[in-house]
Amino acid sequence: MRADDGWIWLHLNLGDQRCLRWLSQSLAVPQGLAVEFTETSQRQYLLVRGDYLTGHLNDFRHEFDRDCTEHAWLHLLMAKNFLLTGRVKAVQSAERLRKDLTHGMVFAGPAQLLSHTIANYPDTLDGLHHALLDELEIIEDHVLDERHRGERKRLMLARREMAQLHRHMRSLRRALVHAERTLPNFPEGLAPVIPRLAHLDQDFEVMEARARFFHDEIDAKLASETNRQLYILSALTAAFLPPTLVAGLFGMNFEGLPWSGSSWGFYIALGLCLLSSAAVWLFLWNASRR
Template structure:
């Protein structure tokens, strides 16, 4: 494998085949090269072997991860966000960027950190996906990224639906910490999906965009619009679940406060009575009679019962 090149493919008469060298054309009509941009040899190869416009060249090597698009001299440059991949896990919560450049007969992609979608793209090409031109390559790249986002959104929606079912069936209330984590995942997905959609809308409306890419942009803008609607619906469902949990917690708090208030109201008269008879002063009634304690207890109980009857009579 040539330094800096993660994988590549070339379109031949037999179909799309994987290649291991940047300059391995195999009589190719179209090539796709995916680079590790963190490799110091990648910028040197780009400078030596491509003649990209300077804005496109800078976009390809930029370390910024915000999503953007540039079209210049018929060459398309994109930066789209996706979830990163780790060696110990298929994906992480970290968001990285896939840099895309499409020139006549050539598509370049690159990343500074491993991207989940790049591995899936390679697997689909190895399985027989025909990358016949730049439009097909862009369709595969963006479509794979949207498929991954769709899986995240559906997983998020399923998790919220499961938590809501358990809450409604009174089996278990979701933990606040779990709901906060779900809310953060939803917000991250919303920013990612809406940002990708806005980027493709700008690509679609760019007057310099070659016509071959317009159907691809339109198709995926529609997919992202539907996916963004799903994210918004999931966020609304989460807010409704949190409102129901807050209402339930408020009701339990009010019930506990009411119970404590009733107990306090019942004990207060009795406390006053026992406090009165407990004063260490002369002349206390019943202080020198055998029934003094019984009379004091009866007075305390009577005052509590009277208070209870008064509370019950109140609307």
């Protein structure tokens, strides 16, 4: 985008290896700044280097067919007469900015354009926070309705996304707070972003605590269900063990077995099996009442 008063915004695909040479030759960007702009960073920051403002911010990858929360880096380089943004993967902030410009939004200079770009981050994070909150409430309903099977994995995925978003949001907040303290001309449009991020920080902490509580509740329900199943299995094993022993004794092919010559021998042995099972059930029932 080129403005009438002589400044320009360029969004570059840093996957193209020619970007580094083009920055030095066409815009006279110092070699060190050009390298810093095109290289990948591991942290978010905004710094002044001479007459330039440079930085790396964490953005969200832009997908044309679906919403995406995968993180991607937005590279920034600003001077008096231009704002450069770059990416390796398509980012949502550049797409939003393109739509705003298409709809006729006007910016006085590169600083205002940069402020508008970063000011959209809290809106995106707030939308993702509400989406995760809705997911958490659905999980809560299922847990309360005793339909918690499968919800543990679903909750773990939601908690992982919460942690990632919260981590990157805190990093962005630290970068902006540091920039506000150190930059001589901190863009005015970025000042309201910091308290909004602080408020979102508290919202994410509350949501993560709530998710941990649901995780503990699901684990407790699963443990209770497992214990109940083990109790039933133990009771069945204990109930069938005496009849198995009786049947084994009377099934031996030896002389002298009781009632082996009686026509009622089978029924007597069957009665002993039933009586032994009943005795075990009575014992377990009395034990459970204590």
